[in-house]
Amino acid sequence: MSQRDALARHLLAQHERAATLEAELTALPALDPENGGEGEAEKAAFIEGLLAACKIEDVRRVDSPDARVACGFRPNIVARVPGESPRTLWIFGHMDVVPAGDPAAWSSDPWRVRREGDLIHGRGVEDNQQAVTGMLLLAEALGATGITPRQSLGLVFMADEECGSRHGLAHVLDAEPKWFNAEDWYLVPDAGSPTGDAVEMAEKGQLWLKVLTEGKQCHASTPEEGVNAFLAGADAAVALHDGLATAFPEHDALFRPPVSTFEPTRHEANVDAINILPGRDVFFLDCRLLPAVAAEAVLARAREIAAEVAARRGVRIEVEVEHAQAPSLTRPDLPDDAPLFPALADAVEAVYHVRPKPVGIGGATVAALLRARGLPAVVWSRIFNTCHQPDERASLAHICGDAAVFGRLLMAHAVKPGSRAAHA
Ligand SMILES: [Zn+2]
Numbered sequence: 524m525s526q527r528d529a530l531a532r533h534l535l536a537q538h539e540r541a542a543t544l545e546a547e548l549t550a551l552p553a554l555d556p557e558n559g560g561e562g563e564a565e566k567a568a569f570i571e572g573l574l575a576a577c578k579i580e581d582v583r584r585v586d587s588p589d590a591r592v593a594c595g596f597r598p599n600i601v602a603r604v605p606g607e608s609p610r611t612l613w614i615f616g617h618m619d620v621v622p623a624g625d626p627a628a629w630s631s632d633p634w635r636v637r638r639e640g641d642l643i644h645g646r647g648v649e650d651n652q653q654a655v656t657g658m659l660l661l662a663e664a665l666g667a668t669g670i671t672p673r674q675s676l677g678l679v680f681m682a683d684e685e686c687g688s689r690h691g692l693a694h695v696l697d698a699e700p701k702w703f704n705a706e707d708w709y710l711v712p713d714a715g716s717p718t719g720d721a722v723e724m725a726e727k728g729q730l731w732l733k734v735l736t737e738g739k740q741c742h743a744s745t746p747e748e749g750v751n752a753f754l755a756g757a758d759a760a761v762a763l764h765d766g767l768a769t770a771f772p773e774h775d776a777l778f779r780p781p782v783s784t785f786e787p788t789r790h791e792a793n794v795d796a797i798n799i800l801p802g803r804d805v806f807f808l809d810c811r812l813l814p815a816v817a818a819e820a821v822l823a824r825a826r827e828i829a830a831e832v833a834a835r836r837g838v839r840i841e842v843e844v845e846h847a848q849a850p851s852l853t854r855p856d857l858p859d860d861a862p863l864f865p866a867l868a869d870a871v872e873a874v875y876h877v878r879p880k881p882v883g884i885g886g887a888t889v890a891a892l893l894r895a896r897g898l899p900a901v902v903w904s905r906i907f908n909t910c911h912q913p914d915e916r917a918s919l920a921h922i923c924g925d926a927a928v929f930g931r932l933l934m935a936h937a938v939k940p941g942s943r944a945a946h947a
Contacts, residue, residue, distance in 0.1 A: 526670050527934035531874065531927040533668055537660050538919040541926075542643060544573075544656045545917070546636040549645040553619045555686040556591035563618040563682045567598035570618070570680055573659055574602050577666035581605075585698050587682065587690035597682040597690035601702070604665060606672035611707045612933050613677040614661075615889060616654035617684030617691065620647035621911050628913035641919050648917040650910035654712035655680065657926035664930065672933040674708065684713075684889060692889045696896060705897050708863040708932065711890045712904035712925060719875045719905035719924075722867060725777055725883035726891055728812040728850035730821055733805065734759055734829065735841045740794070740802030749800045753793060755836035756804030759829055760787040763808055766828040767821060775813045778883035783821075784811045807845060811885035814850040848887065851894035853901055863901050863932075870931035874924050875905065903928075 524532070551569055554560020567584075574582050581603040586596040598618075603611070623633035623646045631637040633646040658678045665672065683691035696703065714723050736756040741749030767785040774781050791805040810821060822844065829840040853864075864881065871879045893900035905921045 527931060530664060530668060530670055530930040530934060533664050534660055534927040534930050535874075535923050537664075537923050537926065538641075540663070541656050541660060541919050541922045542636070542638060544659055545643050545645070545648050545652055545922070548652045548655060549634060549636045549647055552634055552646065554622060555619050555683060556589065557686045558622050562589065562592040562594070562597050564592070564594045564596070564598055566618045567600055567680065567682075570600060570655070570659070574600070574662060577662045579604055579662060579666075585695045587694040589690050597694075599682055599691060599695050600680040601695065601699075602662065602678040602680075604662075604672060604676040606675040606933070608674050611675040611677045611704075612929075613679060613703070613707055613709050614654070614658050614929055615679045615681060615692065615709075615711045615713070616658050617651045617681045617713065617889070618655065619682055619685050619691075620650065620652075621685050622646075624913060630914055642916050643919065644914050644916045646915055649906050649915050651684065651713050653904060653906060653917045653922050653925065656922050657712065657929055660923065660926040661929050661933070664926075670934075673935065674933050676933055677702070677707075681889070688889055688892060692892050696892060700896070703896070703898055705899070706862070707898070708866070709890075709893050709898050709900035710863065710867070710929070710932070711888055711893070711900055711902045713888050714884065714886070714902045715904035715906045717905070717907055718877055719871055719903075719921075720877045720879045721882045721903070722864060722879045723884055723888070723890070723902035724864070724881045725814070725852040726850060726887055727778065727783070727883065727885045728814070728816070728818055729846065729848040729887065730810040730812060730818045730844065731846040732808040732810065732822070732825060733843045733845045734763070734808060735843070736804040736838050738802050738804075738836075738838045741800050743798045743800045746800055749802060750837050751800050752804040752838055753801045755832060755838040755840070756806055758836060759832045759840055760806055760808075762828050762832050763787070763825055767810070767824060770824045771812075771816050771821060773813050773815045775815065775883070777881060778813060778885070780885070783813050783816050784885060786810075812850065814852055818847055818849075848891065849895075851891040852883075853890075853894060853899045862899065866932055866935045867901060867903060867928070870928045870935065871903070873931055874927045879903065
């Protein structure tokens with residue numbers, strides 16, 4: 524048996540160890556200070572202890588100062604194992620989790636793993652402890668088997684992913700830019716599909732607009748004495764939703780869904796009483812834009828549509844940018860731009876017997892931070908997508924299977940640029 528197959532077979536048999544690690548990690552809730560927590564320090568100390576037990580010599584901390592937590596910092600851990608090749612396979616997992624939400628919505632204590640056969644339930648077991656556990660299994664397997672990997676390995680355990688990554692990956696990349704090279708492989712196992720058939724290689728741009736409508740407040744029984752800002756705002760919501768979709772009909776089959784989207788979402792509270800006609804209305808529009816659609820053009824068209832509604836309704840409407848993020852793309856059609864894709868597709872097929880396809884999503888992951896620095900990241904895992912939900916769950920078979928995919932990548936023969944035709 525080849526070393527690659529031996530490593531994969533070893534990892535596929537780690538169901539009990541995966542269950543133990545998940546239970547220990549879940550019992551250390553790493554909540555961000557925005558969510559009333561003390562950050563990741565306890566969980567990071569536990570992970571460092573495990574890495575030390577695997578005899579990994581190169582383990583470094585890249586802490587980000589944060590006065591909001593008692594210890595004063597947010598930990599990031601970078602563990603490296605040298606391989607035969609200087610190329611590094613980087614795998615990223617985040618240690619922080621979101622709060623449990625309404626405990627009554629859970630079938631059991633969210634912070635104590637409940638096991639039912641192959642399934643485990645608990646806050647964080649999928650997002651992102653499936654990745655963290657797989658990374659730890661890989662580290663332990665290298666120690667247990669004594670295999671020298673073909674690629675070098677870099678495991679990055681991150682803070683702050685759920686609240687923007689400022690103290691997490693963004694901090695690590697700013698503090699240690701020389702560690703990360705464009706020739707390396709970057710895998711973020713933090714999104715995926717239940718069969719493992721989707722490799723996320725692109726994210727739409729985000730444009731969040733605030734729409735403020737000003738009319739004139741009055742008694743609701745005499746509407747002719749005022750101007751109903753809620754009514755005009757509702758008109759604007761429909762006009763923007765429909766009008767922007769018509770103005771930007773571009774189609775890109777890489778993405779799910781394959782079009783840009785323009786959704787009215789949050790609406791601010793207005794008047795306290797039913798019999799008051801509101802004079803002010805604020806709502807937000809969440810736009811997710813294909814790479815071919817320019818945010819400036821969308822903003823300009825949104826302001827034109829708002830002006831038409833304002834004239835029709837006799838109100839003033841302002842459209843402001845609340846948040847914008849450029850699209851990020853690791854182009855699947857260019858092998859030099861996506862060196863990991865063919866090797867990942869081979870590894871996934873070997874473990875799960877499906878050939879994954881590249882996809883684009885409307886959501887955002889830390890892969891965007893890597894891509895923004897010219898590092899060609901892909902996002903893949905085999906997950907149920909129960910993240911942030913009550914009764915969040917994960918499959919022990921998939922945790923071990925994902926770890927086996929990591930192991931196969933670590934032992935893969937390098938794919939030379941331009942040779943992707945061989946894998947088509
Ligand atoms: Zn996540």
